[in-house]
Amino acid sequence: MFDKEKLAELRKRHEKWVDGTLQKSLERAPERADEFITVSSTPVRRLYTPLDVADLDYPEDLGLPGEYPFTRGVHPTMYRSRLWTMRMFAGFGTAEETNARFKYLLEHGETGLSTAFDLPTLYGYDSDAPEAEGEFGVCGVAISSLRDMEVLLDGLPLDRITTSMTINSPAAVIWAMYIVAAEKRGIPRAKLGGTIQNDILKEYIAQKEFIFPPEPSMRLVVDTIEFGTQEMPRWNTISISGYHIREAGSTAAQELAFTLSDGFEYVRWAIDRGLDVDAFAPRLSFFFNAHNDFFEEIGKYRAARRIWAREMRETFGAKNPRSWWMRFHSQTAGVSLTAQQPENNIARVAIQALAAVLGGTQSLHTNSMDEALALPSETAARIALRTQQIIALETGVTNTVDPLAGSFFVEAETDRMEAESREYFHRIADLGGVLPAIEQGFFQLEIADAASRYQWEIDQKKRIVVGVNEYSGEEKIGIPILKMDQQGYDRQVARLREIRRTRDHRAVSARLSDLRQAAAGDANLMPFLIEAVREYATLQEIMDVLREVWGEYREPVIV
Amino acid sequence: MSARKVRILIAKPGLDGHDRGAKVVARALRDAGYEVIYTGLRQTPEMIVEAALQEDVDAIGLSLLSGAHLTIFPRVAALMKEQGLDDVMLFGGGIIPEDDAPALKQAGVANVFGPGTSTQDIITFVEQEMARRK
Numbered sequence: 001m002f003d004k005e006k007l008a009e010l011r012k013r014h015e016k017w018v019d020g021t022l023q024k025s026l027e028r029a030p031e032r033a034d035e036f037i038t039v040s041s042t043p044v045r046r047l048y049t050p051l052d053v054a055d056l057d058y059p060e061d062l063g064l065p066g067e068y069p070f071t072r073g074v075h076p077t078m079y080r081s082r083l084w085t086m087r088m089f090a091g092f093g094t095a096e097e098t099n100a101r102f103k104y105l106l107e108h109g110e111t112g113l114s115t116a117f118d119l120p121t122l123y124g125y126d127s128d129a130p131e132a133e134g135e136f137g138v139c140g141v142a143i144s145s146l147r148d149m150e151v152l153l154d155g156l157p158l159d160r161i162t163t164s165m166t167i168n169s170p171a172a173v174i175w176a177m178y179i180v181a182a183e184k185r186g187i188p189r190a191k192l193g194g195t196i197q198n199d200i201l202k203e204y205i206a207q208k209e210f211i212f213p214p215e216p217s218m219r220l221v222v223d224t225i226e227f228g229t230q231e232m233p234r235w236n237t238i239s240i241s242g243y244h245i246r247e248a249g250s251t252a253a254q255e256l257a258f259t260l261s262d263g264f265e266y267v268r269w270a271i272d273r274g275l276d277v278d279a280f281a282p283r284l285s286f287f288f289n290a291h292n293d294f295f296e297e298i299g300k301y302r303a304a305r306r307i308w309a310r311e312m313r314e315t316f317g318a319k320n321p322r323s324w325w326m327r328f329h330s331q332t333a334g335v336s337l338t339a340q341q342p343e344n345n346i347a348r349v350a351i352q353a354l355a356a357v358l359g360g361t362q363s364l365h366t367n368s369m370d371e372a373l374a375l376p377s378e379t380a381a382r383i384a385l386r387t388q389q390i391i392a393l394e395t396g397v398t399n400t401v402d403p404l405a406g407s408f409f410v411e412a413e414t415d416r417m418e419a420e421s422r423e424y425f426h427r428i429a430d431l432g433g434v435l436p437a438i439e440q441g442f443f444q445l446e447i448a449d450a451a452s453r454y455q456w457e458i459d460q461k462k463r464i465v466v467g468v469n470e471y472s473g474e475e476k477i478g479i480p481i482l483k484m485d486q487q488g489y490d491r492q493v494a495r496l497r498e499i500r501r502t503r504d505h506r507a508v509s510a511r512l513s514d515l516r517q518a519a520a521g522d523a524n525l526m527p528f529l530i531e532a533v534r535e536y537a538t539l540q541e542i543m544d545v546l547r548e549v550w551g552e553y554r555e556p557v558i559v
Numbered sequence: 560m561s562a563r564k565v566r567i568l569i570a571k572p573g574l575d576g577h578d579r580g581a582k583v584v585a586r587a588l589r590d591a592g593y594e595v596i597y598t599g600l601r602q603t604p605e606m607i608v609e610a611a612l613q614e615d616v617d618a619i620g621l622s623l624l625s626g627a628h629l630t631i632f633p634r635v636a637a638l639m640k641e642q643g644l645d646d647v648m649l650f651g652g653g654i655i656p657e658d659d660a661p662a663l664k665q666a667g668v669a670n671v672f673g674p675g676t677s678t679q680d681i682i683t684f685v686e687q688e689m690a691r692r693k
Contacts, residue, residue: 119573119627120574139626208576208577248579448582557598
């Protein structure tokens with residue numbers, strides 16, 4: 001991209017600058033620290049010039065938006081045509097309460113739904129199971145049967161909006177409930193748009209909401225990919241997620257590298273099933289964190305698109321340009337929020353959200369200021385949504401495509417992210433691939449090391465967190481905290497017991513026994529799950545069948 | 560005076576898988592010279608108290624980010640009492656609103672550490688409690 005002679009000239013001039021102008025300045029005004037580092041503890045140089053990106057090949061490395069390798073974005077016009085989807089993650093208590101929150105958010109201009117489930121649901125337990133004690137509805141909505149799903153979706157325009165569901169081990173079952181609930185309202189499955197997270201690999205790596213061992217879990221994921229490819233062209237069957245890897249304490253490069261490695265692993269498994277890469281790859285979607293380090297994050301998103309496109313085309317032989325696209329959702333970093341002086345989180349979230357937008361995100365959740373304390377209150381969630389609207393409509397950053405391209409620093413960060421990811425790809429391959437690396441605890445240890453280093457930096461004040469280890473004061477928290485409706489649990493259990501009493505028992509046990517047989521064989525399980533939920537088999541009844549056939553996974557405990 | 564190291568059990572009760580804090584605290588206590596046993600995820604209160612008995616620990620640290628602390632922490636405390644672990648110190652941390660701390664202390668949790676706590680504060684607290692209980 002740069003003329004060789006001009007670069008040589010610049011190199012000389014730079015050397016002169018170091019010895020002269022810079023030297024003098026440092027004598028007068030020494031720098032504040034010996035080393036400046038990113039949130040990921042990577043050193044940042046004082047100045048970036050064309051010398052730092054001398055090898056950058058514009059057509060090869062950046063290209064034009066909407067074209068390979070998509071570094072500048074997946075759409076030619078980006079936000080000039082259509083803004084990102086403002087998708088606020090919500091869910092608590094009973095299906096009724098969450099349905100009301102969904103309607104509130106839609107009334108305030110949100111453009112897509114995103115569902116948080118409670119922990120019993122995420123682990124495939126019904127609300128009244130002993131394992132669920134104390135956990136009902138506290139970090140998401142409880143969905144134990146098709147009836148709960150019907151209540152959750154009541155009155156929502158499922159043919160016009162897309163719904164994202166953050167669920168992994170039981171994703172296929174919850175998806176089946178969504179499909180049946182919509183069909184009962186006359187909306188055919190082919191018309192449904194949305195996403196199930198369904199990314200089991202990152203559960204073993206970071207979020208730890210796994211149930212079955214990796215192999216049968218992967219089979220179930222491929223079943224959903226296959227089913228979606230054949231029957232639900234508007235559905236993203238997986239959201240390959242770096243978010244939780246980052247929240248567990250990883251660096252930006254680890255988030256990127258581990259997520260992409262997971263993505264390639266799903267592609268391999270789907271190809272091994274006999275699927276055509278160009279049939280399923282366009283429906284793979286991604287989910288990244290938006291952390292505090294503005295430029296590092298933007299480099300991460302741009303590198304993500306470039307690596308994915310390159311690998312899909314070069315390694316997996318995909319020919320459909322849509323298979324090369326990396327489309328991603330992003331969410332601001334929950335881990336960066338402080339319980340101290342929570343109002344400060346509004347500023348953090350705004351800056352993180354801006355990084356995601358400048359990185360070319362397709363949809364965005366902005367965290368609420370109170371999330372280090374409890375689930376978001378209505379007011380806090382509204383401010384977070386308004387933050388997105390201000391970025392979209394007031395700041396002007398949406399007026400042009402990939403506005404930071406060509407910044408020497410941003411391009412250098414993008415290159416660094418790609419290089420660090422590729423180094424991890426080699427290390428993972430040396431361990432035998434993603435599954436063996438999980439079983440050896442490789443990812444888990446890498447993340448724990450990074451998390452400990454980060455905390456150490458804060459404890460040593462090498463890293464400042466405003467309101468926590470600097471500018472802190474004893475002050476009472478002045479924002480309202482969401483309180484749960486104590487009667488919700490009783491209502492949920494009453495509904496569940498009524499379902500169990502009034503459904504067609506013979507049909508339920510027949511469908512569960514069909515499922516058991518199918519799970520022991522190698523048929524695609526989606527049709528069996530759909531038939532089981534249609535008869536109001538509960539989530540736990542279905543998951544218990546699969547637990548019985550596949551067993552449960554215990555992770556290696558490594559600190 | 561025996562040279563036995565103080566033993567601390569770091570435990571993750573309930574269903575939540577957020578283990579960043581538990582691991583960071585476990586490592587920090589280990590680096591501070593304690594013998595640390597980490598239970599891993601998804602431990603019931605019964606499993607935790609059983610592990611505390613088996614491992615003959617001096618303190619138990621619970622980490623929970625799901626919001627179920629008002630149910631689970633007091634259950635651990637009650638089981639400890641049942642098992643005669645009166646001299647074992649119980650502390651906890653996670654996403655725990657300040658307003659909930661008094662109820663937890665009432666139930667027998669010696670201290671609750673919220674988000675933003677430095678590991679040094681936890682170490683100092685454990686040191687003081689261990690000295691006080693000698």
